[in-house]
Amino acid sequence: MSPPDHETRAGASPADLVLASTSPYRRELLARLGIPFRCVPPPFDESAFPREGLAPRALAERLAEEKAxxxxxxxxxxxxIGSDQLVAIDGEVLGKPGTPDRAIDQLARLSGRTHELLTAVVVTSAGGVERYLDRTRMTMRALDRAAIERYVAADRPLDCAGSYRLEDRGIALFEAIEGEDYTAIVGLPLIRLVTTLRGLGFLVP
Structure with a gap:
């Protein structure tokens, strides 16, 4: 069950906290910290953002900043708080597949290989802007086409970059995940975010 929006500001907090996202996963992650916050959809057309010439890391950072x-x-x-997450392999970004056939093609490309999951966070406040990026190395098991097709039919990851849902059956596709913060793979690296919010005066246990 998704947590409710938080409309009341904690007395010790210096400002309202706003998550610039419609993602239920990011919303649930931020709710773990027990800080009142609101979710506001970013009025930013991500599909129209120029991507040519930007490396995957730079693109994730720019998209997170534009949202924030x-x-x-x-x-x-x-x-x-703005955030963006990209899947990158061979220097190329894999977007949301949109169709089962494209999801199957993406997973076939990732099968048996290691790719990067890049999660960028930008926090804006009256004091300025803080940016950071989490890089998680994701090693996928070698999968035959039948296994890929079964997975796509089960999870329908058509709106997920890389064509997998780690929150559901997608975790079974991997043999290793290497990173500093497991919450980053869901979409919001809480370890770094807690440090930032504490520095801004929010009461985080």
């Missing part, structure tokens, strides 16, 4: 800044423009007194 677009919400900060309408929430000027808030602390705003």
């Amino acid at each position: 800044r677009s919400v900060a423009a309408i929430e000027p007194d808030a602390v705003v």
Whole structure:
């Protein structure tokens, strides 16, 4: 069950906290910290953002910042968290497949190989902007086409970059995941975020 939006600001917090996202996964992660916050969809057209010439890491960082800044423009007194996550292999970004056939093709490309899951976070406040990026190495098991097709039919990961849902059966596709913060693979690296929010005066246990 998704947590409710939090409309009341904690007394010790310096500002409203806003998550610039519609992702239920990021919303549930941030709710773990027990800080009141609101979710505001970023008024930013990600599909129209120019990507040519940007390496995967730079693209993830730019998209996270555009999301945060677009919400900060309408929430000027808030602390705003923007985040973006990309799957990258061979220097190329794999987007959301959209169709089962494209999902099967993506997973066939990732099968038996190691790719990167890049999770960028940008936090804007009256004091400035803080940016960081989490890199997780994801090693997928060697999968035959029948296994890939069964997985796509079961999880329907058509709106997931890389064509897998780690929160569901997608975790069974992997033989190793190497990173500093397991919450980053869901979409929001809480370890670094807690440090940032504490520095801004939010009460985090």
